[in-house]
Amino acid sequence: MATSACQGLLLMALVAAVLSTASGTLQYDFYSYSCPRAEEAVRNATVKIISEDRTMGAALVRLFFHDCFVKGCDASILLDESNSNPQPEKLAIPLRGYDAVNTIKAAVEAVCVRNVSCADILAYAARDSAMVTGGFTFAMPGGRRDGLGSDLSDIPANIPSPSMQVQDLTKSFGAKGLSTLDLVALSGAHSLGQTHCSFVTPRLYPTPRLYPTVDPTLNATYAGKLRSFCPQNSGGGKVLNNNNVTDPNVLSNQYYRNLGTGEVLFTSDQTLTSDAGTAKMVLDNAASPVMWMAKFAGAMVKMGGIQVLTGTQGEVRKVCGATNSGS
Template sequence: MAASSRCKAMVLLAFAAAAALSTASLAQSPLQNNFYGSSCPQAEATVRNVTEGIIAKDRTMGAAFVRLFFHDCFVRGCDASILLDPTSSNPQVEKKAIALRGYDAVNKIKAAVESVCPGVVSCADILAFAARDSAVVSGGFSSFDMPSGRRDGVLSNFFDVLQNIPSPILKLQDLIKNFAAKGLNVDDLVTLSGAHSFGQAHCSFFNGRLYTTVDPTMDATYAAALKTVCPAPGSNGGDPVVNNSRVTDPNVLSNQYYSNLVTGKVLFVSDQQLMNSSYTAAKAANSSADAAAWMGQFAAALVKMGGIQVLTGTAGQVRKYCNVIKS
């Protein structure tokens, strides 16, 4: 068997395993595969087509969609509360707490779905589908089922973000506790951290590793390159943005993150903390060595994350516009 054929077979086996895990977890989940099969058969294809088009025009958007999904699920559960705009009665919404990209892109996807199935598909499910499709487009993943049936929340609170989103300076035990509070385990923590293989970050999120002295766990050459872009705090140099991975293509979701991690070429304290226990370090090494296995694990973990505190049935609502509550 040719090397390329073996690689493809390994990827397919990994996704078959991920699908089996997803099916097993689905038995306890209020979500279901092909939820819109009768009510809006075109839903997932519409999201996929628009998402692919958006990423084709701007390759940075794959990471933006995945990050939006993560932030949405970790704050109030996967209820699209991250998408709500401030109002006179609620000026302090989640999106005011941290600068994220992709809101207009989600609105574009929603408009396309509304044009084929008005009032049927939730913004929460659109976020989930777009994150899945981003992994396919930006990471070369085989497509995988993303269970759906989520409904949209009506609450959004700035302070919920501060209490729930893991800080980039968290130590390992605190990261584990943060994920455990969401029903995710250590394996999920290490696996989902691979999303830092793509996307961007402001220097302020990791400048403490560069100044006043360089963190000894960071590769010295890598640190020196970062310091050419990131000014010292208080120097009036602003807060530039750098790619999460300065080692490879910053717009590709891949297991390269783990190779960067084991060589000290990652940005955040929370990234490097994964090397501070023999278990997480070994899992990182395994993920670095076996791309197909990591891809299958990432798909399963993304599905699992998508089940956090979901609203289903008659709870919540289905918004017509993702940035405003339906009155």
């Protein structure tokens, strides 16, 4: 194992190599002239938020993922109900972090009025959440503009299901321009956060549609622990940590070691070991935390370029929960 200083230098070199392929529609240091303190303001606010509630790191990363996968990275996930958006995306899935994003937006507005988009704030906050929870950072380009619409009916066709198999996951990520390497790297974010029992019980109890017996890919001891925490009729209210033997507020490659022992919660996680190609990536990420960090960083930047609005497209919102027209 190299020293932490050497790891840091290696990671910086690896990330630089990965980031060189990022979308040309966005720019690094985008606000260097128009709002030079923008990224600092986001970082300071994000660090403060997570220091006061460690679970917010996972929440901000998840918001970024949901935003980019549905309509592209345009902050559509942040819009509240309105006449023009009567059923916004946020009504479909109970996500956390909206108040945190509003707090970060207010911090940015305090240094530059109506200059930095909510879409960029969400991207920077996700990047800085990785810094706080994972101990590494990377450059994130800016220049995204905020969208004008949000519709919960867009969710089902775009957000991957936790019951998906690897072939469907590959198609889902491929439709967004993300590779299988990106899929496996980004899945490491499941080292963070919590989930509801309702997403796990189908693997724990026989169901004709999914598993005629307990999911055989689950570690038997781990399955027993999960059954004790999530009884068959426990409903969806109880929450449990996303992984075994790890801090749910730390982003790390422990997730890949858990895959190797069958101690992950979702079918969409364990299925990564069922294909020879993705299984090799899992082993590689488990063996080298620094290499995984570089892959994760590159995939986050790549995801942050999905269907972005730039130039005069969209707008820069005054507040993240509403369009500037307020309609």
